[in-house]
Amino acid sequence: MLAINNIEVVYDRVILVLKGVSIDVGDGAITTLLGANGAGKTTTLKAISGVLRSERGEVTKGTVQLADRRIDGMRAHDVTRLGLVQVFEGRRVFENLTTEENLVAGGHVQTTPTVKQGIDLVYSYFPRLKERRNQVSGYLSGGEQQMLAIGRALMSQPKVVLLDEPSLGLAPMLVEEIFGIVGRLVKQEKLSVLLVEQNATMALAVADHGYVMENGRIVLEGPAEKLRTNSDIKEFYLGLNDGGARKSYRDTKHYKRRKRWLS
Amino acid sequence: MREDLEFAFALLMSGASIGLMYSLIALGFVLVYKATDAINFAQGEFVMLAGMIVVTVLGFQSPLIAAIAVVVMVMIGFGFGLEKVVLRPLLGRPVVAVIMATIGVAAVLRGWGPLVLGIETRALPLPIGDEPIHLGPATLPPIQALGAVVAVLFFVVFSWFFKKSRMGVAMRAVADNQQVAQAMGINVERYFALAWAMAGIVSALGGVIWGSMLGVDVQLALVGLKVFPVVILGGLDSIGGALIGGLIIGIVESLAAGYLDPYVGGGTKDFAPYVLMILVLMIRPYGIFGRRQIERV
Numbered sequence: 261m262l263a264i265n266n267i268e269v270v271y272d273r274v275i276l277v278l279k280g281v282s283i284d285v286g287d288g289a290i291t292t293l294l295g296a297n298g299a300g301k302t303t304t305l306k307a308i309s310g311v312l313r314s315e316r317g318e319v320t321k322g323t324v325q326l327a328d329r330r331i332d333g334m335r336a337h338d339v340t341r342l343g344l345v346q347v348f349e350g351r352r353v354f355e356n357l358t359t360e361e362n363l364v365a366g367g368h369v370q371t372t373p374t375v376k377q378g379i380d381l382v383y384s385y386f387p388r389l390k391e392r393r394n395q396v397s398g399y400l401s402g403g404e405q406q407m408l409a410i411g412r413a414l415m416s417q418p419k420v421v422l423l424d425e426p427s428l429g430l431a432p433m434l435v436e437e438i439f440g441i442v443g444r445l446v447k448q449e450k451l452s453v454l455l456v457e458q459n460a461t462m463a464l465a466v467a468d469h470g471y472v473m474e475n476g477r478i479v480l481e482g483p484a485e486k487l488r489t490n491s492d493i494k495e496f497y498l499g500l501n502d503g504g505a506r507k508s509y510r511d512t513k514h515y516k517r518r519k520r521w522l523s
Numbered sequence: 524m525r526e527d528l529e530f531a532f533a534l535l536m537s538g539a540s541i542g543l544m545y546s547l548i549a550l551g552f553v554l555v556y557k558a559t560d561a562i563n564f565a566q567g568e569f570v571m572l573a574g575m576i577v578v579t580v581l582g583f584q585s586p587l588i589a590a591i592a593v594v595v596m597v598m599i600g601f602g603f604g605l606e607k608v609v610l611r612p613l614l615g616r617p618v619v620a621v622i623m624a625t626i627g628v629a630a631v632l633r634g635w636g637p638l639v640l641g642i643e644t645r646a647l648p649l650p651i652g653d654e655p656i657h658l659g660p661a662t663l664p665p666i667q668a669l670g671a672v673v674a675v676l677f678f679v680v681f682s683w684f685f686k687k688s689r690m691g692v693a694m695r696a697v698a699d700n701q702q703v704a705q706a707m708g709i710n711v712e713r714y715f716a717l718a719w720a721m722a723g724i725v726s727a728l729g730g731v732i733w734g735s736m737l738g739v740d741v742q743l744a745l746v747g748l749k750v751f752p753v754v755i756l757g758g759l760d761s762i763g764g765a766l767i768g769g770l771i772i773g774i775v776e777s778l779a780a781g782y783l784d785p786y787v788g789g790g791t792k793d794f795a796p797y798v799l800m801i802l803v804l805m806i807r808p809y810g811i812f813g814r815r816q817i818e819r820v
């Protein structure tokens with residue numbers, strides 16, 4: 261559905277942030293992109309959605325293909341029109357607009373009847389948003405804002421959704437609820453999702469395929485179940501030792517043993 | 524005692540109607556600031572330009588309605604053009620760059636306007652007669668009454684636009700967060716241009732009304748200065764604030780002229796709004812209705 265081929269991203273014309281990243285997002289599947297802070301995950305998403313431009317970043321090499329169209333170098337609002345939408349890290353709802361106005365703005369590329377249907381659809385997945393429909397979204401709780409951010413993205417009737425850390429700052433129960441809804445969305449609305457996460461346990465539990473990024477490069481990839489059993493992933497992202505038991509940090513000076521795939 | 528009250532009432536009414544006319548001009552400023560975060564120092568010059576265009580078109584013996592249609596079209600085009608030529612290249616630059624650019628535009632308009640469209644003071648007659656309108660004990664010149672009505676009309680239309688129409692909601696989304704708005708498929712630059720065009724429409728009507736009241740020449744641009752106390756009082760990004768701010772400034776001016784001038788010999792009207800502005804800046808810097816950052820706890 262979405263294919264990223266060997267892209268390089270440069271900020272301010274000098275800072276090379278992505279050094280040849282290739283990712284394949286399967287049709288109707290969840291693909292996850294893991295990695296530490298600063299690995300380049302969010303930059304990858306922004307490069308795909310086209311908002312990179314407003315941050316003085318640029319895709320200098322490689323291609324991004326949505327279905328059969330090249331979308332690298334396109335402007336963000338045109339990319340959204342083609343059916344790819346990004347949900348930003350940290351929710352980023354339009355704080356001064358009400359819940360429902362947020363959804364209306366999210367459906368900007370659609371016709372008015374489609375927007376009305378879209379609002380009903382979003383409320384059916386997130387009934388809590390319906391209760392808060394006329395509330396100014398800046399005052400919603402973190403979980404509600406995350407639901408709104410996802411719902412707002414759905415309003416453009418996308419085929420591909422880029423989801424940037426939906427678990428950020430949320431209670432574990434809420435994270436589970438939101439991931440559950442995302443899973444249902446993928447199945448029922450035939451979405452393809454590229455999920456960026458720090459919460460590797462959760463991400464690998466819902467994803468079909470995974471990539472691990474470090475320092476602007478993909479260092480590991482494979483089906484999610486394979487990654488779950490990979491001993492390095494287990495140790496560094498899931499916090500388990502080889503036997504599968506929870507690792508005790510008393511046993512090792514783990515920071516010394518922190519493995520880098522690149523050096 | 525009764526006479527005192529009547530005097531106060533008359534001052535209030537006259538202040539309120541003038542205030543609404545200030546609001547009208549402030550509205551143009553707020554529209555631009557709300558959508559694009561640009562502070563438009565050329566708002567007064569927009570009004571002056573509009574007034575000059577109207578009297579020039581009227582000079583060709585065309586009917587008033589045609590002149591108003593022309594000035595509205597020209598000012599819309601002017602707004603679009605200005606955004607495209609001057610402001611778009613400054614996207615993403617510091618706010619100061621945009622401020623300087625609008626000051627530059629203001630200077631250019633003040634220079635070229637009279638040069639091209641005529642320097643002498645010209646009258647802009649509107650077919651509304653000279654009979655003052657009686658409101659109880661107060662009387663209003665018809666132009667002030669008309670100005671107040673037009674201002675209120677604009678506020679109703681724009682409030683509807685921002686609250687109910689999809690375009691208006693999109694525009695508020697752009698104002699809220701440009702990057703996210705972009706990702707939602709909103710063409711941000713197009714909405715910037717739209718905001719400037721809307722400021723153009725408001726200025727066109729402002730030019731007709733203020734031009735008719737004061738006469739049209741370069742001095743007309745000075746009404747733009749009154750925009751600042753109004754918007755700072757009401758809140759830079761609040762449409763309702765522009766309305767209330769204008770009313771308050773108009774009334775303060777009128778009361779100052781009525782009650783303080785006899786003691787100091789005149790002129791308080793001209794600085795009273797600015798004293799109020801400084802007070803507001805100290806006590807409530809985001810204005811009465813301006814938005815503070817929402818903080819959740």
